[in-house]
Amino acid sequence: MSRAPLHVQLRDDLLAGRFPWGEPLVEGRLTELYGVSRTPIREALNRLEQEGLIVRSLRGYRIQSGTPEDVIDIYDVRIALEQAAAQAAAVRRTDLQLAELTQLQREARQEEDPAVARRLHARWHELLWAASENATLITMLQGLIVRLRIFDQDAFHRQDVHESMLEHDAVLEGIRNRDPVAAKEAIAAHLVRTKRERLDTFARRRIGTDAE
Template sequence: MASPVHQRLREDVLASVFAPGEPLTEAKLTERYGASRTPVREALQRLEQDGLVERRGKAVVVRTHSAEEIIDIYESRIILEQAAASKAAIKATALDHQLLKGLLLQMQQLDPTDGRALAETNRAFHAQLWHATHSPSLIGLLERLDQQVRRYTLTTLTYPGRWAAVLADYAKLLAAIEDGDSGRAGEIAARHMSDALAIRLKMYAEDPRTL
């Protein structure tokens, strides 16, 4: 189980409270979180395992991402999201269907310029889809990759035309899952994430600071 220090530090890293490449010294973190060095050291070790921080010599710093890493993360997620959607079409229960429908309805009511709200509800939809697989191992892999994507400062969801495309994709995906069509569900999920990668790379080309 994650400690309070690990949870707070993880959320701060994901929220870009610490800049990429910024050293995370034990002294700084013990003061910030009011904790002793032992839980801080353990939290840093866990974040290193999750790929959120890295060691440079004796220092621990917030990990930076290159364009190559973006591609690697998204390509891995494309494979896993396709597998999750396919499995959800087979394993999802009536309750799973209702929860996904409710989230999609909520997403359809959002202001498409509110990046934070879009990102939060989009993440909730993905998480519910993963849980509809009823596969702890697959859920764990996707959650770990999602941590990497969450570190990006800007969401792809506010890119011109993207939100409308997302809503259309999710409506088709939900229909495929309800129909039990694993092949179609997987194809929709894979295309959806491929489009997200293309937009992420466009954003990076326009402004590398989006990492």
């Protein structure tokens, strides 16, 4: 089985929290960790810099940080794009794609571990994008989600699995019935709620900081 490209491995490790936020990403150290020469490490770092996940620093690179405003701006764009994806999926989806979405939704409902359920939910969104059959939309959404995960680590600690399940059901119903308006409205309702939860989280952080 072939290994993923180095920049994909490095990106996955960044998203998984393998590297502390304050720790610089230094070429020499990365060559030891991944067992490759400096050239592929440099190419991988350049690729991740282009994707907006890391920035140059005095000692190499550091993980990009985002403000609450950055997160909300990205989320607004995500909402618009994912509405378009849901509309397209309702029209273009195949029977196989519908079966995959339905099966993954069933697995998420049966999963008792909230962390695993959230990962299944994230995968469900990726299947939804794929059902749009729009490569440009898919690429743009993938890039936005990676940046959200870098900027917004709290997103994977919310306790909203039940709400997400019900909202996914509504989106799936629109896709099943080939109703693009229903699918668009349902995904918008889902993402607007999760955006509101992020705003609440940011507000709690700032109030807590101000109170100290």
